[in-house]
Amino acid sequence: MTTPGAFPTAGAPAPAPQTAGAPAPAPQTVGAPVPALQTRGLRKEFRGLLAVDGVDFSLRPGARHALIGPNGAGKTTLVNLISGHLRASAGELFLGGQNITRRPEHRRTRLGLVRTFQINQLFRHLTVLENVLMAVSEHAGASRNLWRPMGRNEALVDEALAILASVGLQDDALRRVGELPYGRQRVLEIAVALGLRPHVLLLDEPTAGVPSGESGALLEVVLSLASDMAILIIEHDMEMVFRFAERITVMLNGRILREGTPPEIAADETVRAVYLGEGDHGRLL
Protein backbone atom coordinates (compact mmCIF):
# COMPACT_ATOMS: atom_id res chain seq x y z
CA MET A 1 0.00 0.00 0.00
CA THR A 2 1.31 3.45 -0.90
CA THR A 3 1.79 6.01 1.82
CA PRO A 4 0.34 9.55 1.57
CA GLY A 5 2.28 11.64 -0.87
CA ALA A 6 4.05 8.69 -2.43
CA PHE A 7 2.04 8.96 -5.60
CA PRO A 8 3.14 11.62 -8.10
CA THR A 9 0.72 14.53 -7.99
CA ALA A 10 -0.18 16.09 -11.29
CA GLY A 11 0.12 19.86 -11.29
CA ALA A 12 -2.69 20.68 -13.69
CA PRO A 13 -6.29 20.27 -12.60
CA ALA A 14 -8.06 17.25 -13.99
CA PRO A 15 -9.87 18.00 -17.25
CA ALA A 16 -13.63 17.91 -16.73
CA PRO A 17 -14.25 14.58 -15.03
CA GLN A 18 -17.49 12.87 -15.86
CA THR A 19 -20.04 13.18 -13.09
CA ALA A 20 -23.17 11.25 -12.27
CA GLY A 21 -25.32 14.14 -13.38
CA ALA A 22 -24.00 14.17 -16.95
CA PRO A 23 -26.45 13.07 -19.67
CA ALA A 24 -26.33 9.35 -20.40
CA PRO A 25 -24.48 8.44 -23.58
CA ALA A 26 -26.38 6.54 -26.21
CA PRO A 27 -25.52 2.88 -26.33
CA GLN A 28 -24.11 3.32 -29.80
CA THR A 29 -22.52 6.62 -30.73
CA VAL A 30 -21.66 7.04 -34.39
CA GLY A 31 -17.92 6.83 -34.99
CA ALA A 32 -17.00 5.63 -31.51
CA PRO A 33 -16.48 1.90 -30.96
CA VAL A 34 -19.32 0.06 -29.27
CA PRO A 35 -18.53 -0.14 -25.54
CA ALA A 36 -17.88 -3.64 -24.24
CA LEU A 37 -20.16 -2.84 -21.34
CA GLN A 38 -22.40 0.09 -20.60
CA THR A 39 -24.81 0.97 -17.82
CA ARG A 40 -27.44 3.69 -18.00
CA GLY A 41 -29.05 5.07 -14.86
CA LEU A 42 -28.47 1.84 -12.95
CA ARG A 43 -30.16 1.97 -9.55
CA LYS A 44 -30.55 -0.39 -6.61
CA GLU A 45 -32.71 0.30 -3.61
CA PHE A 46 -32.62 -1.88 -0.50
CA ARG A 47 -35.65 -1.05 1.67
CA GLY A 48 -35.38 2.65 1.17
CA LEU A 49 -31.59 2.70 1.11
CA LEU A 50 -30.10 3.70 -2.24
CA ALA A 51 -27.04 1.47 -2.60
CA VAL A 52 -26.50 2.38 -6.24
CA ASP A 53 -28.02 5.66 -7.35
CA GLY A 54 -28.17 6.19 -11.09
CA VAL A 55 -24.81 5.00 -12.35
CA ASP A 56 -23.80 5.70 -15.96
CA PHE A 57 -20.66 3.87 -16.71
CA SER A 58 -18.96 2.26 -19.67
CA LEU A 59 -16.04 0.01 -20.45
CA ARG A 60 -14.41 0.17 -23.86
CA PRO A 61 -13.27 -3.10 -25.47
CA GLY A 62 -10.01 -4.26 -23.90
CA ALA A 63 -10.36 -1.74 -21.06
CA ARG A 64 -8.23 -1.88 -17.92
CA HIS A 65 -10.51 -0.05 -15.55
CA ALA A 66 -10.54 0.20 -11.75
CA LEU A 67 -13.48 1.00 -9.52
CA ILE A 68 -12.51 2.43 -6.16
CA GLY A 69 -14.22 4.12 -3.28
CA PRO A 70 -14.64 3.84 0.46
CA ASN A 71 -16.45 0.93 2.05
CA GLY A 72 -20.19 1.12 1.51
CA ALA A 73 -19.82 3.23 -1.63
CA GLY A 74 -21.81 0.64 -3.61
CA LYS A 75 -18.99 -0.95 -5.61
CA THR A 76 -19.86 -4.57 -4.95
CA THR A 77 -23.56 -3.83 -5.37
CA LEU A 78 -22.77 -2.35 -8.77
CA VAL A 79 -20.87 -5.50 -9.75
CA ASN A 80 -23.78 -7.60 -8.50
CA LEU A 81 -26.17 -5.56 -10.65
CA ILE A 82 -23.96 -5.90 -13.71
CA SER A 83 -23.45 -9.64 -13.28
CA GLY A 84 -27.14 -10.21 -12.62
CA HIS A 85 -26.56 -11.52 -9.11
CA LEU A 86 -28.93 -8.74 -8.04
CA ARG A 87 -31.81 -7.31 -10.03
CA ALA A 88 -31.65 -3.58 -10.65
CA SER A 89 -34.48 -1.38 -9.40
CA ALA A 90 -34.07 0.79 -12.49
CA GLY A 91 -31.71 1.46 -15.36
CA GLU A 92 -30.36 -0.42 -18.33
CA LEU A 93 -27.37 -2.55 -19.13
CA PHE A 94 -25.71 -3.21 -22.48
CA LEU A 95 -23.12 -5.83 -23.36
CA GLY A 96 -21.40 -5.08 -26.64
CA GLY A 97 -24.40 -2.94 -27.62
CA GLN A 98 -26.92 -5.67 -26.76
CA ASN A 99 -29.48 -4.82 -24.11
CA ILE A 100 -29.12 -7.45 -21.40
CA THR A 101 -31.08 -5.71 -18.65
CA ARG A 102 -33.62 -8.50 -18.45
CA ARG A 103 -31.26 -11.42 -18.91
CA PRO A 104 -30.80 -13.60 -15.82
CA GLU A 105 -27.34 -14.13 -14.34
CA HIS A 106 -26.58 -17.42 -16.08
CA ARG A 107 -27.50 -16.02 -19.51
CA ARG A 108 -25.20 -13.04 -18.98
CA THR A 109 -22.38 -15.40 -18.04
CA ARG A 110 -22.94 -17.40 -21.19
CA LEU A 111 -22.77 -14.19 -23.21
CA GLY A 112 -19.25 -13.61 -21.85
CA LEU A 113 -19.98 -11.29 -18.92
CA VAL A 114 -18.07 -13.03 -16.16
CA ARG A 115 -17.29 -12.06 -12.58
CA THR A 116 -15.21 -13.24 -9.67
CA PHE A 117 -16.24 -12.98 -6.04
CA GLN A 118 -14.81 -10.94 -3.21
CA ILE A 119 -15.26 -13.79 -0.77
CA ASN A 120 -14.10 -17.15 -2.02
CA GLN A 121 -16.92 -18.97 -3.76
CA LEU A 122 -14.90 -21.99 -4.81
CA PHE A 123 -15.87 -25.63 -4.41
CA ARG A 124 -13.56 -26.36 -1.51
CA HIS A 125 -13.98 -30.13 -1.37
CA LEU A 126 -13.22 -30.59 -5.03
CA THR A 127 -9.82 -30.44 -6.67
CA VAL A 128 -8.38 -27.37 -8.37
CA LEU A 129 -8.80 -29.14 -11.71
CA GLU A 130 -12.45 -29.95 -11.07
CA ASN A 131 -13.18 -26.33 -10.16
CA VAL A 132 -11.90 -25.14 -13.52
CA LEU A 133 -13.42 -28.12 -15.32
CA MET A 134 -16.81 -27.12 -13.99
CA ALA A 135 -16.48 -23.72 -15.65
CA VAL A 136 -15.06 -25.14 -18.87
CA SER A 137 -17.85 -27.75 -19.09
CA GLU A 138 -20.54 -25.16 -18.50
CA HIS A 139 -19.11 -22.93 -21.18
CA ALA A 140 -18.80 -25.79 -23.67
CA GLY A 141 -22.37 -26.89 -22.89
CA ALA A 142 -20.94 -30.25 -21.80
CA SER A 143 -22.59 -30.06 -18.38
CA ARG A 144 -25.77 -31.36 -19.94
CA ASN A 145 -23.95 -34.56 -20.85
CA LEU A 146 -24.76 -37.19 -18.27
CA TRP A 147 -23.19 -40.13 -19.99
CA ARG A 148 -19.58 -39.53 -21.03
CA PRO A 149 -17.22 -39.83 -18.03
CA MET A 150 -15.32 -36.64 -17.20
CA GLY A 151 -11.98 -38.41 -17.59
CA ARG A 152 -12.76 -39.18 -21.22
CA ASN A 153 -13.61 -35.60 -22.12
CA GLU A 154 -10.07 -35.00 -23.29
CA ALA A 155 -10.67 -31.60 -24.83
CA LEU A 156 -12.27 -30.22 -21.67
CA VAL A 157 -9.51 -31.55 -19.43
CA ASP A 158 -6.78 -30.15 -21.67
CA GLU A 159 -8.46 -26.77 -21.82
CA ALA A 160 -8.74 -26.66 -18.03
CA LEU A 161 -5.08 -27.64 -17.68
CA ALA A 162 -4.00 -24.98 -20.16
CA ILE A 163 -5.84 -22.35 -18.12
CA LEU A 164 -4.22 -23.59 -14.92
CA ALA A 165 -0.80 -23.45 -16.57
CA SER A 166 -1.45 -19.90 -17.75
CA VAL A 167 -1.91 -18.74 -14.15
CA GLY A 168 0.85 -20.91 -12.68
CA LEU A 169 -1.38 -23.44 -10.91
CA GLN A 170 -0.41 -26.46 -13.04
CA ASP A 171 1.30 -28.21 -10.14
CA ASP A 172 -1.73 -27.85 -7.89
CA ALA A 173 -4.24 -29.32 -10.35
CA LEU A 174 -4.99 -32.44 -8.34
CA ARG A 175 -4.98 -30.84 -4.89
CA ARG A 176 -8.14 -30.07 -3.01
CA VAL A 177 -8.96 -26.37 -3.00
CA GLY A 178 -9.15 -26.32 0.80
CA GLU A 179 -5.46 -27.35 1.02
CA LEU A 180 -4.30 -24.41 -1.08
CA PRO A 181 -2.76 -21.27 0.45
CA TYR A 182 -5.30 -18.44 0.33
CA GLY A 183 -3.38 -16.46 -2.25
CA ARG A 184 -3.51 -19.38 -4.65
CA GLN A 185 -7.21 -19.85 -4.00
CA ARG A 186 -7.67 -16.27 -5.18
CA VAL A 187 -5.67 -17.06 -8.32
CA LEU A 188 -7.89 -20.10 -8.85
CA GLU A 189 -10.94 -17.84 -8.55
CA ILE A 190 -9.61 -15.99 -11.61
CA ALA A 191 -8.76 -19.25 -13.40
CA VAL A 192 -12.36 -20.42 -12.96
CA ALA A 193 -13.55 -17.17 -14.54
CA LEU A 194 -11.14 -17.66 -17.45
CA GLY A 195 -12.71 -21.08 -18.03
CA LEU A 196 -15.85 -19.18 -19.07
CA ARG A 197 -14.00 -17.33 -21.87
CA PRO A 198 -15.02 -13.84 -20.76
CA HIS A 199 -15.35 -10.82 -23.04
CA VAL A 200 -15.91 -8.65 -20.00
CA LEU A 201 -14.37 -9.69 -16.69
CA LEU A 202 -15.38 -8.17 -13.35
CA LEU A 203 -12.81 -8.78 -10.63
CA ASP A 204 -14.27 -8.10 -7.20
CA GLU A 205 -11.36 -7.42 -4.85
CA PRO A 206 -9.02 -10.15 -6.05
CA THR A 207 -6.52 -9.41 -3.27
CA ALA A 208 -9.06 -9.33 -0.43
CA GLY A 209 -7.68 -11.26 2.53
CA VAL A 210 -4.45 -12.22 0.77
CA PRO A 211 -1.31 -11.89 2.92
CA SER A 212 1.12 -9.36 1.39
CA GLY A 213 3.68 -12.09 0.71
CA GLU A 214 1.28 -13.83 -1.68
CA SER A 215 -0.21 -10.80 -3.43
CA GLY A 216 2.72 -10.41 -5.84
CA ALA A 217 1.84 -13.58 -7.74
CA LEU A 218 -1.76 -12.47 -7.90
CA LEU A 219 -0.79 -9.10 -9.34
CA GLU A 220 1.31 -10.86 -12.00
CA VAL A 221 -1.70 -12.96 -13.02
CA VAL A 222 -3.99 -9.94 -13.23
CA LEU A 223 -1.43 -7.99 -15.28
CA SER A 224 -0.97 -10.92 -17.67
CA LEU A 225 -4.65 -11.32 -18.60
CA ALA A 226 -5.40 -11.26 -22.34
CA SER A 227 -5.65 -7.75 -23.74
CA ASP A 228 -8.83 -8.36 -25.74
CA MET A 229 -10.86 -8.80 -22.55
CA ALA A 230 -12.39 -5.69 -21.00
CA ILE A 231 -11.59 -5.82 -17.29
CA LEU A 232 -13.15 -3.93 -14.40
CA ILE A 233 -11.39 -4.39 -11.09
CA ILE A 234 -12.63 -3.40 -7.66
CA GLU A 235 -9.68 -3.11 -5.37
CA HIS A 236 -8.53 -1.50 -2.16
CA ASP A 237 -4.85 -2.19 -2.80
CA MET A 238 -3.81 1.07 -4.45
CA GLU A 239 -0.52 -0.31 -5.66
CA MET A 240 -2.46 -2.82 -7.71
CA VAL A 241 -4.97 -0.22 -8.90
CA PHE A 242 -2.32 2.18 -10.15
CA ARG A 243 -0.19 -0.49 -11.78
CA PHE A 244 -3.15 -2.08 -13.51
CA ALA A 245 -5.66 0.58 -14.47
CA GLU A 246 -5.70 2.91 -17.44
CA ARG A 247 -8.83 4.56 -16.11
CA ILE A 248 -10.21 4.86 -12.61
CA THR A 249 -13.77 5.47 -11.47
CA VAL A 250 -14.34 6.65 -7.91
CA MET A 251 -17.65 5.84 -6.26
CA LEU A 252 -19.14 7.50 -3.19
CA ASN A 253 -22.58 6.95 -1.65
CA GLY A 254 -23.85 4.96 -4.59
CA ARG A 255 -22.84 7.56 -7.18
CA ILE A 256 -19.89 8.08 -9.43
CA LEU A 257 -17.80 10.84 -7.90
CA ARG A 258 -15.05 11.06 -10.54
CA GLU A 259 -13.69 9.22 -13.51
CA GLY A 260 -10.32 9.78 -15.10
CA THR A 261 -6.82 8.56 -15.77
CA PRO A 262 -4.75 7.52 -12.75
CA PRO A 263 -2.82 10.84 -12.62
CA GLU A 264 -6.07 12.80 -12.85
CA ILE A 265 -7.60 10.81 -10.01
CA ALA A 266 -4.46 11.06 -7.91
CA ALA A 267 -4.50 14.84 -8.30
CA ASP A 268 -8.18 15.33 -7.63
CA GLU A 269 -8.84 17.30 -4.45
CA THR A 270 -12.32 15.86 -3.86
CA VAL A 271 -11.06 12.32 -4.20
CA ARG A 272 -8.20 13.06 -1.83
CA ALA A 273 -10.59 14.52 0.69
CA VAL A 274 -12.76 11.41 0.56
CA TYR A 275 -9.81 9.14 1.11
CA LEU A 276 -8.02 11.24 3.70
CA GLY A 277 -11.22 11.36 5.67
CA GLU A 278 -11.20 7.59 5.76
CA GLY A 279 -9.35 5.42 8.21
CA ASP A 280 -6.34 3.36 7.36
CA HIS A 281 -8.35 1.01 5.17
CA GLY A 282 -8.43 2.08 1.56
CA ARG A 283 -6.05 4.98 1.92
CA LEU A 284 -5.34 6.40 -1.50
CA LEU A 285 -2.45 8.80 -1.51
Place this chain on the structure above:
Amino acid sequence: MHEAENRSLQARAYLASRQRWHPAEALPWVLAVASYFLFPNSVFVGTQVLILILFALSLDLILGYAGIVTLGHAAFFGIGAYAAGGLSVHLGWNEPLSELAFAGACAALAGLVSGWLLLRYHGLALIMLTLAVGIMLQETGNTWDSFTGGYDGLNNIHPSPIFGRFDNDLYGYHYYWYALLVLLGVLLLCRRIVHSPFGLSLLGIRENAARMPALGCDMLLRRTGIYTLSAAIAGLAGGLFAQSNAFVTLEVFGFARSGTVLIVLILGGAGRLYGAFVGGAIYYLLEHNLAKLNPEFWEFGVGLVLLAVVSFGRHGLLGLPGQLLHRLRRRP
Protein backbone atom coordinates in the same frame (compact mmCIF):
# COMPACT_ATOMS: atom_id res chain seq x y z
CA MET B 1 5.08 -29.88 -24.74
CA HIS B 2 6.01 -33.24 -23.35
CA GLU B 3 5.24 -31.98 -19.88
CA ALA B 4 1.79 -30.76 -20.88
CA GLU B 5 0.99 -34.15 -22.35
CA ASN B 6 2.07 -35.82 -19.14
CA ARG B 7 -0.10 -33.56 -17.06
CA SER B 8 -3.05 -34.24 -19.30
CA LEU B 9 -2.60 -37.99 -18.94
CA GLN B 10 -2.19 -37.65 -15.20
CA ALA B 11 -5.29 -35.52 -14.85
CA ARG B 12 -7.40 -37.89 -16.91
CA ALA B 13 -6.05 -40.86 -14.98
CA TYR B 14 -7.04 -39.12 -11.77
CA LEU B 15 -10.56 -38.41 -13.04
CA ALA B 16 -10.88 -41.99 -14.26
CA SER B 17 -9.69 -43.31 -10.90
CA ARG B 18 -12.61 -41.60 -9.22
CA GLN B 19 -15.03 -43.90 -10.96
CA ARG B 20 -13.01 -47.10 -10.69
CA TRP B 21 -14.78 -49.86 -8.80
CA HIS B 22 -13.74 -50.21 -5.19
CA PRO B 23 -13.65 -53.81 -3.90
CA ALA B 24 -16.05 -52.82 -1.10
CA GLU B 25 -18.67 -52.06 -3.75
CA ALA B 26 -19.10 -55.82 -4.23
CA LEU B 27 -20.26 -56.15 -0.64
CA PRO B 28 -23.95 -55.22 -0.99
CA TRP B 29 -24.38 -57.63 -3.91
CA VAL B 30 -22.57 -60.47 -2.15
CA LEU B 31 -24.74 -59.89 0.91
CA ALA B 32 -27.89 -59.74 -1.19
CA VAL B 33 -27.11 -63.03 -2.91
CA ALA B 34 -26.00 -64.65 0.36
CA SER B 35 -29.14 -63.65 2.24
CA TYR B 36 -31.27 -65.20 -0.51
CA PHE B 37 -29.71 -68.57 0.27
CA LEU B 38 -29.32 -68.07 4.03
CA PHE B 39 -32.84 -66.83 4.73
CA PRO B 40 -35.10 -68.54 2.20
CA ASN B 41 -38.14 -67.76 4.32
CA SER B 42 -37.52 -64.04 4.23
CA VAL B 43 -37.10 -63.63 0.49
CA PHE B 44 -40.34 -61.71 0.06
CA VAL B 45 -39.34 -59.27 2.81
CA GLY B 46 -35.91 -59.05 1.20
CA THR B 47 -37.57 -57.91 -2.02
CA GLN B 48 -39.31 -55.13 -0.11
CA VAL B 49 -35.93 -54.07 1.34
CA LEU B 50 -34.46 -53.94 -2.18
CA ILE B 51 -37.40 -51.77 -3.27
CA LEU B 52 -36.82 -49.47 -0.29
CA ILE B 53 -33.13 -49.21 -1.24
CA LEU B 54 -34.04 -48.38 -4.84
CA PHE B 55 -36.42 -45.69 -3.59
CA ALA B 56 -33.76 -44.25 -1.25
CA LEU B 57 -31.23 -44.29 -4.10
CA SER B 58 -33.57 -42.13 -6.16
CA LEU B 59 -33.78 -39.67 -3.28
CA ASP B 60 -30.00 -39.62 -2.96
CA LEU B 61 -29.68 -38.22 -6.50
CA ILE B 62 -31.64 -35.11 -5.60
CA LEU B 63 -30.90 -34.77 -1.87
CA GLY B 64 -27.33 -36.03 -1.74
CA TYR B 65 -26.14 -34.62 -5.04
CA ALA B 66 -28.31 -31.64 -5.91
CA GLY B 67 -29.22 -30.62 -2.35
CA ILE B 68 -32.97 -30.67 -2.95
CA VAL B 69 -34.82 -31.51 0.29
CA THR B 70 -38.25 -33.01 -0.27
CA LEU B 71 -40.95 -34.38 1.99
CA GLY B 72 -43.07 -35.54 -0.91
CA HIS B 73 -40.92 -38.05 -2.72
CA ALA B 74 -43.55 -40.76 -2.18
CA ALA B 75 -45.59 -38.97 -4.86
CA PHE B 76 -43.40 -40.52 -7.56
CA PHE B 77 -43.31 -43.89 -5.84
CA GLY B 78 -47.10 -43.80 -5.74
CA ILE B 79 -47.48 -42.71 -9.35
CA GLY B 80 -45.21 -45.58 -10.40
CA ALA B 81 -47.18 -48.03 -8.31
CA TYR B 82 -50.55 -46.92 -9.68
CA ALA B 83 -49.22 -46.72 -13.24
CA ALA B 84 -48.09 -50.34 -13.11
CA GLY B 85 -51.19 -51.45 -11.21
CA GLY B 86 -53.60 -49.47 -13.38
CA LEU B 87 -52.11 -50.86 -16.57
CA SER B 88 -52.67 -54.36 -15.26
CA VAL B 89 -56.09 -53.99 -13.64
CA HIS B 90 -57.80 -51.52 -15.99
CA LEU B 91 -56.19 -52.26 -19.32
CA GLY B 92 -55.27 -55.87 -18.80
CA TRP B 93 -51.69 -55.22 -19.86
CA ASN B 94 -49.65 -57.69 -17.83
CA GLU B 95 -46.20 -57.89 -19.43
CA PRO B 96 -44.10 -56.99 -16.36
CA LEU B 97 -41.05 -55.31 -17.93
CA SER B 98 -43.00 -52.91 -20.13
CA GLU B 99 -45.32 -52.31 -17.19
CA LEU B 100 -42.32 -51.32 -15.09
CA ALA B 101 -40.97 -49.07 -17.85
CA PHE B 102 -44.40 -47.42 -18.05
CA ALA B 103 -44.31 -46.85 -14.27
CA GLY B 104 -40.91 -45.13 -14.59
CA ALA B 105 -42.07 -43.04 -17.55
CA CYS B 106 -45.24 -41.80 -15.81
CA ALA B 107 -43.26 -40.84 -12.71
CA ALA B 108 -40.64 -39.12 -14.88
CA LEU B 109 -43.34 -37.04 -16.57
CA ALA B 110 -44.74 -36.07 -13.16
CA GLY B 111 -41.21 -35.20 -12.01
CA LEU B 112 -40.59 -33.07 -15.08
CA VAL B 113 -43.78 -31.04 -14.69
CA SER B 114 -43.70 -30.66 -10.91
CA GLY B 115 -39.94 -30.05 -10.89
CA TRP B 116 -40.22 -27.32 -13.47
CA LEU B 117 -42.90 -25.64 -11.37
CA LEU B 118 -41.58 -26.26 -7.84
CA LEU B 119 -37.82 -25.99 -8.20
CA ARG B 120 -38.03 -22.22 -8.57
CA TYR B 121 -38.43 -22.30 -4.81
CA HIS B 122 -35.82 -23.19 -2.24
CA GLY B 123 -35.46 -24.21 1.37
CA LEU B 124 -38.53 -24.26 3.56
CA ALA B 125 -40.88 -23.11 0.79
CA LEU B 126 -39.80 -26.03 -1.39
CA ILE B 127 -40.17 -28.53 1.46
CA MET B 128 -43.71 -27.35 2.14
CA LEU B 129 -44.60 -27.41 -1.57
CA THR B 130 -43.39 -31.00 -1.98
CA LEU B 131 -45.37 -31.93 1.10
CA ALA B 132 -48.47 -30.22 -0.31
CA VAL B 133 -48.16 -32.01 -3.66
CA GLY B 134 -47.98 -35.35 -1.84
CA ILE B 135 -51.13 -34.61 0.12
CA MET B 136 -52.97 -33.38 -2.96
CA LEU B 137 -52.07 -36.52 -4.89
CA GLN B 138 -53.35 -38.72 -2.11
CA GLU B 139 -56.63 -36.82 -2.01
CA THR B 140 -56.92 -36.92 -5.80
CA GLY B 141 -56.46 -40.66 -5.59
CA ASN B 142 -59.17 -40.86 -2.97
CA THR B 143 -61.64 -38.90 -5.09
CA TRP B 144 -60.83 -40.66 -8.33
CA ASP B 145 -61.74 -44.03 -6.91
CA SER B 146 -62.93 -45.50 -10.21
CA PHE B 147 -59.26 -45.68 -11.14
CA THR B 148 -57.49 -46.03 -7.81
CA GLY B 149 -60.05 -48.10 -5.94
CA GLY B 150 -60.20 -45.39 -3.28
CA TYR B 151 -59.05 -46.45 0.16
CA ASP B 152 -59.53 -50.11 -0.74
CA GLY B 153 -56.86 -49.76 -3.38
CA LEU B 154 -56.19 -51.75 -6.53
CA ASN B 155 -56.27 -55.48 -6.11
CA ASN B 156 -55.51 -58.38 -8.42
CA ILE B 157 -52.43 -56.99 -10.07
CA HIS B 158 -51.13 -60.10 -11.75
CA PRO B 159 -48.18 -59.55 -14.02
CA SER B 160 -47.53 -62.39 -16.41
CA PRO B 161 -44.27 -64.32 -15.98
CA ILE B 162 -41.10 -62.42 -16.87
CA PHE B 163 -39.87 -63.57 -20.30
CA GLY B 164 -42.80 -65.98 -20.12
CA ARG B 165 -40.92 -68.04 -17.54
CA PHE B 166 -40.44 -66.39 -14.16
CA ASP B 167 -43.76 -65.73 -12.45
CA ASN B 168 -44.44 -64.07 -9.12
CA ASP B 169 -44.26 -67.27 -7.13
CA LEU B 170 -45.67 -67.78 -3.66
CA TYR B 171 -42.35 -67.23 -1.90
CA GLY B 172 -41.28 -64.35 -4.11
CA TYR B 173 -38.07 -66.08 -5.24
CA HIS B 174 -38.22 -64.85 -8.82
CA TYR B 175 -39.14 -61.33 -7.86
CA TYR B 176 -36.18 -61.09 -5.51
CA TRP B 177 -33.83 -61.54 -8.47
CA TYR B 178 -35.99 -59.28 -10.60
CA ALA B 179 -35.75 -56.46 -8.01
CA LEU B 180 -32.04 -57.08 -7.46
CA LEU B 181 -31.29 -56.82 -11.19
CA VAL B 182 -33.33 -53.64 -11.54
CA LEU B 183 -31.44 -52.18 -8.56
CA LEU B 184 -28.10 -53.17 -10.11
CA GLY B 185 -29.05 -51.58 -13.41
CA VAL B 186 -30.10 -48.35 -11.72
CA LEU B 187 -26.92 -48.25 -9.64
CA LEU B 188 -24.79 -48.63 -12.78
CA LEU B 189 -26.73 -45.78 -14.36
CA CYS B 190 -26.31 -43.58 -11.27
CA ARG B 191 -22.57 -44.27 -11.10
CA ARG B 192 -22.22 -43.27 -14.72
CA ILE B 193 -24.18 -40.07 -14.21
CA VAL B 194 -22.35 -39.04 -11.07
CA HIS B 195 -19.01 -39.11 -12.88
CA SER B 196 -20.17 -37.26 -15.99
CA PRO B 197 -19.85 -33.51 -16.53
CA PHE B 198 -23.51 -33.30 -15.52
CA GLY B 199 -22.64 -35.11 -12.28
CA LEU B 200 -19.79 -32.69 -11.62
CA SER B 201 -22.21 -29.80 -11.94
CA LEU B 202 -24.49 -31.54 -9.43
CA LEU B 203 -21.60 -31.62 -6.98
CA GLY B 204 -21.19 -27.92 -7.68
CA ILE B 205 -24.84 -27.29 -6.86
CA ARG B 206 -24.48 -29.21 -3.61
CA GLU B 207 -21.29 -27.44 -2.58
CA ASN B 208 -22.19 -23.91 -3.57
CA ALA B 209 -25.49 -23.41 -5.36
CA ALA B 210 -25.14 -19.62 -5.28
CA ARG B 211 -22.04 -19.81 -7.47
CA MET B 212 -23.57 -21.88 -10.24
CA PRO B 213 -25.42 -19.12 -12.16
CA ALA B 214 -22.14 -17.21 -12.27
CA LEU B 215 -20.73 -20.23 -14.12
CA GLY B 216 -23.53 -20.00 -16.68
CA CYS B 217 -25.55 -22.83 -15.20
CA ASP B 218 -29.33 -22.61 -15.58
CA MET B 219 -30.22 -23.89 -12.13
CA LEU B 220 -33.89 -24.47 -12.88
CA LEU B 221 -33.13 -26.66 -15.89
CA ARG B 222 -30.31 -28.53 -14.20
CA ARG B 223 -32.33 -29.21 -11.07
CA THR B 224 -35.40 -30.17 -13.09
CA GLY B 225 -33.24 -32.61 -15.05
CA ILE B 226 -32.01 -34.50 -12.02
CA TYR B 227 -35.44 -34.27 -10.39
CA THR B 228 -37.01 -35.95 -13.42
CA LEU B 229 -34.44 -38.72 -13.33
CA SER B 230 -34.92 -39.23 -9.62
CA ALA B 231 -38.69 -39.35 -10.10
CA ALA B 232 -38.29 -42.00 -12.80
CA ILE B 233 -36.27 -44.22 -10.46
CA ALA B 234 -38.75 -43.68 -7.63
CA GLY B 235 -41.43 -44.69 -10.13
CA LEU B 236 -39.55 -47.92 -10.87
CA ALA B 237 -39.47 -48.63 -7.14
CA GLY B 238 -43.21 -48.01 -6.96
CA GLY B 239 -43.85 -50.21 -9.99
CA LEU B 240 -41.85 -53.06 -8.47
CA PHE B 241 -43.79 -52.57 -5.25
CA ALA B 242 -47.13 -52.93 -7.03
CA GLN B 243 -46.01 -55.94 -9.02
CA SER B 244 -44.47 -57.84 -6.12
CA ASN B 245 -47.30 -57.13 -3.67
CA ALA B 246 -50.05 -57.66 -6.25
CA PHE B 247 -51.97 -54.75 -4.77
CA VAL B 248 -51.65 -50.98 -4.21
CA THR B 249 -53.41 -48.74 -1.74
CA LEU B 250 -53.34 -44.97 -1.40
CA GLU B 251 -50.84 -45.45 1.41
CA VAL B 252 -48.13 -45.41 -1.31
CA PHE B 253 -48.56 -41.64 -1.56
CA GLY B 254 -48.44 -41.22 2.20
CA PHE B 255 -46.36 -38.76 4.11
CA ALA B 256 -45.07 -41.68 6.20
CA ARG B 257 -43.41 -43.17 3.14
CA SER B 258 -41.75 -39.86 2.21
CA GLY B 259 -40.51 -39.58 5.79
CA THR B 260 -39.25 -43.16 5.93
CA VAL B 261 -37.19 -42.87 2.78
CA LEU B 262 -35.62 -39.67 4.10
CA ILE B 263 -34.74 -41.42 7.37
CA VAL B 264 -33.26 -44.38 5.47
CA LEU B 265 -31.04 -42.13 3.39
CA ILE B 266 -29.88 -39.91 6.25
CA LEU B 267 -29.23 -42.99 8.37
CA GLY B 268 -27.06 -44.54 5.67
CA GLY B 269 -25.45 -41.33 4.46
CA ALA B 270 -26.51 -39.06 1.61
CA GLY B 271 -24.43 -38.16 -1.42
CA ARG B 272 -22.55 -41.41 -1.89
CA LEU B 273 -25.05 -43.75 -3.58
CA TYR B 274 -24.33 -46.60 -1.15
CA GLY B 275 -25.91 -44.76 1.76
CA ALA B 276 -29.25 -46.00 0.45
CA PHE B 277 -28.03 -49.61 0.72
CA VAL B 278 -26.68 -49.27 4.24
CA GLY B 279 -29.67 -47.26 5.40
CA GLY B 280 -32.21 -49.62 3.83
CA ALA B 281 -30.61 -52.70 5.38
CA ILE B 282 -30.18 -51.14 8.83
CA TYR B 283 -33.69 -49.73 8.81
CA TYR B 284 -35.09 -53.15 8.03
CA LEU B 285 -32.97 -54.84 10.72
CA LEU B 286 -34.03 -52.27 13.30
CA GLU B 287 -37.68 -52.60 12.36
CA HIS B 288 -37.49 -56.38 12.43
CA ASN B 289 -35.59 -56.83 15.69
CA LEU B 290 -37.03 -53.97 17.69
CA ALA B 291 -40.54 -55.04 16.76
CA LYS B 292 -39.76 -58.42 18.29
CA LEU B 293 -38.78 -56.73 21.54
CA ASN B 294 -41.76 -54.45 21.59
CA PRO B 295 -44.18 -54.42 18.64
CA GLU B 296 -45.60 -51.02 19.50
CA PHE B 297 -42.46 -49.19 20.25
CA TRP B 298 -39.96 -50.05 17.53
CA GLU B 299 -40.16 -46.65 15.92
CA PHE B 300 -38.86 -45.17 19.14
CA GLY B 301 -35.76 -47.28 18.65
CA VAL B 302 -35.38 -46.11 15.03
CA GLY B 303 -35.68 -42.54 16.28
CA LEU B 304 -33.01 -43.14 18.88
CA VAL B 305 -30.56 -44.59 16.34
CA LEU B 306 -31.26 -41.73 13.92
CA LEU B 307 -30.63 -39.26 16.73
CA ALA B 308 -27.29 -40.88 17.51
CA VAL B 309 -26.17 -41.07 13.88
CA VAL B 310 -27.19 -37.52 12.99
CA SER B 311 -25.73 -35.92 16.11
CA PHE B 312 -22.44 -37.74 15.77
CA GLY B 313 -21.87 -36.77 12.18
CA ARG B 314 -23.74 -35.41 9.21
CA HIS B 315 -22.69 -38.14 6.84
CA GLY B 316 -24.67 -41.07 8.18
CA LEU B 317 -23.42 -44.54 8.97
CA LEU B 318 -21.31 -44.67 5.79
CA GLY B 319 -19.53 -41.52 6.87
CA LEU B 320 -18.66 -42.82 10.33
CA PRO B 321 -15.42 -44.69 9.50
CA GLY B 322 -14.03 -41.67 7.68
CA GLN B 323 -14.99 -39.39 10.53
CA LEU B 324 -13.39 -41.66 13.13
CA LEU B 325 -10.18 -41.79 11.09
CA HIS B 326 -10.23 -38.03 10.78
CA ARG B 327 -10.55 -37.65 14.56
CA LEU B 328 -7.79 -40.15 15.25
CA ARG B 329 -5.44 -38.42 12.83
CA ARG B 330 -6.03 -35.06 14.41
CA ARG B 331 -4.86 -36.41 17.77
CA PRO B 332 -1.17 -35.77 18.18
